[in-house]
Amino acid sequence: MDCRSQVGPMPLADTLRTAFGALAANKLRASLTMLGVLIGVASVIAMVSIGQGAARIVESTLEGLGTNVVFVTPGGRTPGFAQAAGGSATSLSIDDARALAQPGTIPDAVAGEPEQGGFVSAAVGGTTINVRAVGTTPAYSIVRDWPVTAGRFISESDLVAAASVAVLGADTAADLFGSIDAAIGRAVNVRVAQAAGGSIVVRLRVIGVMEARGNVGGFFNLDQLVVVPLSTSQRRMFGRDSVGAILVSAASADAMPQVRRDVETVLRRRHGIAEGEAPDFTVQTQQDLLAAASLTSDILTILLGASGGISLIVGGIGIMNIMLVSVTERTREIGLRKALGATRRDIRNQFLVEAVTLTTFGGLAGIALGLAAGLAISAATPIIAVVSPTAILIAVGISVAVGMIFGLYPASRAANLQPIAALRAE
Amino acid sequence: MVAAPRPAIVEMRGIEKTYGAERAGESVAVHALDGIDLTIHEGEYVAVLGPSGSGKSTLMNLLGCLDVADEGRYRLAGTDVAGLSDDALARIRNRFVGFVFQQWNLLARTTALANVTLPLAYRGDRDREAKARAALEAVGLGARIRHRPNQLSGGEQQRVAIARALVTEPALVLADEPTGNLDTATGEEILGLFDRLHAAGRTLVVVTHDASVAERANRRVRLRDGRIESDDGLPLPGRADAAG
Numbered sequence: 259m260d261c262r263s264q265v266g267p268m269p270l271a272d273t274l275r276t277a278f279g280a281l282a283a284n285k286l287r288a289s290l291t292m293l294g295v296l297i298g299v300a301s302v303i304a305m306v307s308i309g310q311g312a313a314r315i316v317e318s319t320l321e322g323l324g325t326n327v328v329f330v331t332p333g334g335r336t337p338g339f340a341q342a343a344g345g346s347a348t349s350l351s352i353d354d355a356r357a358l359a360q361p362g363t364i365p366d367a368v369a370g371e372p373e374q375g376g377f378v379s380a381a382v383g384g385t386t387i388n389v390r391a392v393g394t395t396p397a398y399s400i401v402r403d404w405p406v407t408a409g410r411f412i413s414e415s416d417l418v419a420a421a422s423v424a425v426l427g428a429d430t431a432a433d434l435f436g437s438i439d440a441a442i443g444r445a446v447n448v449r450v451a452q453a454a455g456g457s458i459v460v461r462l463r464v465i466g467v468m469e470a471r472g473n474v475g476g477f478f479n480l481d482q483l484v485v486v487p488l489s490t491s492q493r494r495m496f497g498r499d500s501v502g503a504i505l506v507s508a509a510s511a512d513a514m515p516q517v518r519r520d521v522e523t524v525l526r527r528r529h530g531i532a533e534g535e536a537p538d539f540t541v542q543t544q545q546d547l548l549a550a551a552s553l554t555s556d557i558l559t560i561l562l563g564a565s566g567g568i569s570l571i572v573g574g575i576g577i578m579n580i581m582l583v584s585v586t587e588r589t590r591e592i593g594l595r596k597a598l599g600a601t602r603r604d605i606r607n608q609f610l611v612e613a614v615t616l617t618t619f620g621g622l623a624g625i626a627l628g629l630a631a632g633l634a635i636s637a638a639t640p641i642i643a644v645v646s647p648t649a650i651l652i653a654v655g656i657s658v659a660v661g662m663i664f665g666l667y668p669a670s671r672a673a674n675l676q677p678i679a680a681l682r683a684e
Numbered sequence: 685m686v687a688a689p690r691p692a693i694v695e696m697r698g699i700e701k702t703y704g705a706e707r708a709g710e711s712v713a714v715h716a717l718d719g720i721d722l723t724i725h726e727g728e729y730v731a732v733l734g735p736s737g738s739g740k741s742t743l744m745n746l747l748g749c750l751d752v753a754d755e756g757r758y759r760l761a762g763t764d765v766a767g768l769s770d771d772a773l774a775r776i777r778n779r780f781v782g783f784v785f786q787q788w789n790l791l792a793r794t795t796a797l798a799n800v801t802l803p804l805a806y807r808g809d810r811d812r813e814a815k816a817r818a819a820l821e822a823v824g825l826g827a828r829i830r831h832r833p834n835q836l837s838g839g840e841q842q843r844v845a846i847a848r849a850l851v852t853e854p855a856l857v858l859a860d861e862p863t864g865n866l867d868t869a870t871g872e873e874i875l876g877l878f879d880r881l882h883a884a885g886r887t888l889v890v891v892t893h894d895a896s897v898a899e900r901a902n903r904r905v906r907l908r909d910g911r912i913e914s915d916d917g918l919p920l921p922g923r924a925d926a927a928g
Contacts, residue, residue, distance in 0.1 A: 272805045599778020599806040601771040
């Protein structure tokens with residue numbers, strides 16, 4: 259007679275019920291064991307979403323700079339966002355900028371503008387705010403495709419005279435004067451810290467307010483800005499001639515490679531650097547900056563994710579430890595189940611399901627906690643945590659996998675117990 | 685199933701079992717069973733007796749397919765169990781053997797009903813709850829199916845264990861000192877239950893060292909030093925026939 263015909267594996271519903279029963283019997287232990295996986299999954303979710311949020315900010319900030327613009331920054335090959343924002347190298351001069359902006363030097367260029375800048379504090383009456391100051395030329399508005407919404411932008415004559423005038427970002431105007439219209443014609447005192455120590459105060463008249471560009475990516479508020487003529491900034495504010503960046507806008511996206519080559523040729527000639535030698539400046543396009551930024555943020559995301567992953571492994575080891583204790587404690591039960599007809603697979607499944615149940619519930623709670631942490635971080639910092647469904651799916655998958663992997667050894671030990679030895683255990 | 689009116693449930697021929705044991709720091713081979721020939725027919729009520737160390741626990745383990753013999757042949761309900769894998773033995777136990785242990789071995793925190801359902805769950809029986817209910821009613825616990833072991837007396841727990849052993853309709857009910865942990869009166873109840881099972885035609889093997897328990901059986905097999913010392917069972921006709 260065939261003894262297999264009526265005997266199959268234990269139905270999943272029974273296995274699940276048994277697992278829940280065993281976990282419910284020891285709630286505190288089950289919760290503490292889950293905690294390891296919970297923290298691991300929560301940190302993976304939180305870390306990855308913060309990393310992705312930071313990446314998105316950098317990307318959208320760079321996108322806000324314009325697509326057909328070549329950036330020249332001083333110093334050699336250290337591409338990165340920090341330098342574009344105003345590095346410390348001094349190898350770019352105002353004459354470099356003039357040469358590049360000279361009509362005809364670069365056939366496909368529309369306009370070029372130098373920038374130098376730093377952080378200053380701007381005061382009106384009792385209100386003082388910290389704000390980014392940029393010294394530049396009238397071309398700034400054209401290259402960045404950024405018009406004024408009230409008043410006018412700085413002019414050539416402002417530049418020649420090193421006039422005490424300023425164009426404010428929309429938020430800065432609102433912060434200092436209450437509204438954009440109220441700002442025009444008013445005076446603002448700008449205090450600039452000096453490299454040699456101390457600070458100087460420059461009184462500027464507001465001649466215009468830039469169109470609102472928005473809080474790009476939630477991180478870098480373009481509308482918190484004071485724009486002054488480059489000559490004013492050089493002589494009366496920052497006391498240095500060198501410029502932090504030169505921007506050249508190309509006529510079209512197709513012209514970008516040619517403009518880039520031309521800019522490089524002109525600057526090499528001016529700086530006396532032969533082809534093949536390392537230049538003392540860096541030419542980049544938005545694509546270069548985006549690529550560099552996304553590489554940085556990918557590495558950041560991987561590092562953050564990996565630190566969460568390590569907590570997951572620690573949590574998994576906790577699961578294994580507790581499951582081994584559980585197998586030892588329940589040796590008699592395992593012997594009895596085997597005597598009553600449980601196969602190795604039945605026993606192995608029972609303990610595996612217990613482990614996976616622990617990690618799955620831990621994982622689900624971890625996702626909730628991770629999301630909450632992401633929301634808290636979004637509320638408290640400029641970074642908007644980006645929770646991708648992929649990250650959640652991966653977290654759930656990893657939780658189940660952790661249960662499988664770390665539950666397998668204890669489950670196999672249980673499955674391999676000999677019934678008579680197990681039944682005799684105390 | 686076999687066609688003969690009183691088919692053989694247990695057929696053991698030349699069964700030997702040796703354990704390695706430590707004695708005075710040296711490992712020695714212990715012949716727990718040394719050539720057992722035993723046939724038990726359907727409907728018999730057999731007591732296996734013997735002092736400790738006589739091999740009766742080993743015999744019980746082999747009868748229940750919890751362990752396998754080193755030598756000899758064992759057919760349980762017509763199935764040769766030699767050389768079967770652990771999982772195949774588990775299926776044989778589930779199908780043919782109902783165990784009643786001295787310590788009852790019920791799952792704590794689980795109701796009487798769930799305990800009795802367990803062996804049916806391992807065979808994926810869809811009708812298990814109704815069968816388990818019927819088995820509990822048969823041992824007089826129909827009103828206590830939702831009780832947990834710690835809410836039941838010792839005798840009631842042993843009756844749950846008996847219901848669990850019977851629920852699969854096993855060919856062989858194997859009891860190991862079933863009254864060992866019970867007082868005399870409760871033990872008597874359990875033995876009364878066994879008498880009724882015997883009367884209903886069940887094949888029972890009770891391993892005991894208690895002569896009064898053994899008196900209730902219709903056949904006594906005495907072991908000494910791993911051999912059968914005496915067997916008061918009448919040789920039944922057809923004993924040599926292989927069932928099947």
